[in-house]
């Protein structure tokens with residue numbers, strides 16, 4: 001099957017810190033393809049490797065309007081590997097988030113509205129970008145998963 005089982009709250013994999021990717025090989029490309037299929041099948045806008053039981057520092061952002069997020073901006077899916085956050089605006093925005101690992105739950109979370117980030121593509125090339133709004137929110141949500149943090153730990 002092209003889709004992978006999604007870990008849900010209580011599974012230890014969701015609490016662990018992900019490990020940096022060092023081998024940019026075919027297995028990695030295959031994992032990212034399966035993550036994208038899993039994300040699309042679940043009508044998500046983002047997914048992190050720990051959610052499909054992989055401890056690698058990998059996530060995908062794929063914002064697009066769907067019934068779960070009708071206002072989500074349309075973007076081409078981005079594979080993010082070994083990310084770091086270089087700068088975060090002090091200005092925060094509260095927004096409603098869901099998590100594929102916490103079914104049927106929406107939680108209001110305060111996040112920086114603008115961030116400058118660095119990451120590698122699936123081919124190992126370094127990118128640096130400034131993200132804003134909902135896409136910045138998705139990045140921060142997925143980045144949290146790589147630190148073993150979910151919405152439940154961020155809820156006020």
Ligand SMILES: O=C(NO)N[C@@H](Cc1ccccc1)C(=O)O
Nearest residue numbers: 044045046097098099100138141
């Ligand atoms: O669980 C995940 N990603 O980890 N998926 C979330 C991503 C997300 C992030 C931020 C705001 C809204 C939604 C989803 O509902 O598609």
Ligand SMILES: [Zn+2]
Nearest residue numbers: 098099100101
């Ligand atoms: Zn999540």
